[in-house]
Amino acid sequence: MKRPSYLLALPLFLAATALHAQGGQPQPRIVLQALDTDGDGQLSAAEIEEAPKALLTLDKNHDGQLTGDEYSPKLEDKTAANDMVTRLMVLDKNGDGVLTTDEVPERMKPMFERGDVNHDGKLTKDEIVAMSGKQADPQGRPIGKGNAAGMLRMDPIMDALDADHDGVLSAAEIASAPGALKTLDKDADGTLSRDEIKMRQQTAKQRAEHLFDEWDTNKDGALVQAELPDRMQAQFTTLDLNHDGKIDMEEATTYFATLPAQGQGGGRPGGARPGESPRERMPSNNAPASSATPQP
Numbered sequence: 198m199k200r201p202s203y204l205l206a207l208p209l210f211l212a213a214t215a216l217h218a219q220g221g222q223p224q225p226r227i228v229l230q231a232l233d234t235d236g237d238g239q240l241s242a243a244e245i246e247e248a249p250k251a252l253l254t255l256d257k258n259h260d261g262q263l264t265g266d267e268y269s270p271k272l273e274d275k276t277a278a279n280d281m282v283t284r285l286m287v288l289d290k291n292g293d294g295v296l297t298t299d300e301v302p303e304r305m306k307p308m309f310e311r312g313d314v315n316h317d318g319k320l321t322k323d324e325i326v327a328m329s330g331k332q333a334d335p336q337g338r339p340i341g342k343g344n345a346a347g348m349l350r351m352d353p354i355m356d357a358l359d360a361d362h363d364g365v366l367s368a369a370e371i372a373s374a375p376g377a378l379k380t381l382d383k384d385a386d387g388t389l390s391r392d393e394i395k396m397r398q399q400t401a402k403q404r405a406e407h408l409f410d411e412w413d414t415n416k417d418g419a420l421v422q423a424e425l426p427d428r429m430q431a432q433f434t435t436l437d438l439n440h441d442g443k444i445d446m447e448e449a450t451t452y453f454a455t456l457p458a459q460g461q462g463g464g465r466p467g468g469a470r471p472g473e474s475p476r477e478r479m480p481s482n483n484a485p486a487s488s489a490t491p492q493p
Contacts (some may be wrong), residue, residue: 239393281328282326294322357378405451
């Protein structure tokens with residue numbers, strides 16, 4: 198029996214929804230935006246000295262420190278959420294405004310189970326909206342002690358400011374911000390140029406490690422399809438190079454090595470030509486890669 202076209206296209210829609218919610222662009226560097234008061238993309242001597250005052254403008258709860266939800270807030274995209282509701286509700290066979298497990302195809306059951314937060318066997322429009330917000334979030338879990346180092350060290354500004362790498366800018370670290378920022382002044386000219394504060398590139402291995410840190414829920418060193426976020430479901434067979442039903446660290450590293458580096462533009466999704474496997478495409482120098490789609 199031929200599957201309806203909307204079912205065949207659904208995995209691509211879910212991936213596109215997540216990309217749309219992120220705007221197809223890297224997450225804004227909110228701390229840099231606060232420090233760079235004249236918006237020229239670099240930090241002058243005066244801006245460096247005024248850093249503590251600028252950082253405290255991000256302190257929404259006025260507790261004297263900055264946590265991940267203040268310097269890296271989640272982005273909401275109501276349009277993407279509404280689109281996801283509309284498309285998924287096409288599967289609502291009896292028109293009662295909710296989805297039940299018998300209305301969704303087998304390959305969507307893991308998504309259904311994650312979205313059904315009250316475990317009543319139904320997926321409501323509110324639960325779909327909430328699920329869409331999670332899929333749009335570029336981080337698998339909030340920034341905090343234990344997972345801050347890998348993410349924040351890609352940003353030299355945050356790496357310098359967060360001296361203990363616990364994911365929180367404490368009152369002491371905020372007060373010491375001028376001195377911390379000056380350590381980035383490689384040419385000792387008193388200012389921080391665009392080149393001195395540009396984002397660092399993650400290697401393919403670092404991206405793979407972050408993927409496992411976020412989604413290997415049972416910490417067995419392998420990812421099965423049910424553990425991956427819905428935006429990555431369509432890529433599972435591409436990552437699973439030996440087709441054994443799970444993804445190991447080597448396979449994830451190989452996959453991320455095929456993706457084009459941030460800012461280079463162009464190229465096909467995944468970096469491979471039609472009919473070409475990621476392993477055949479893997480660069481010999483393990484070239485640095487960014488956090489491009491799919492997001493861990």
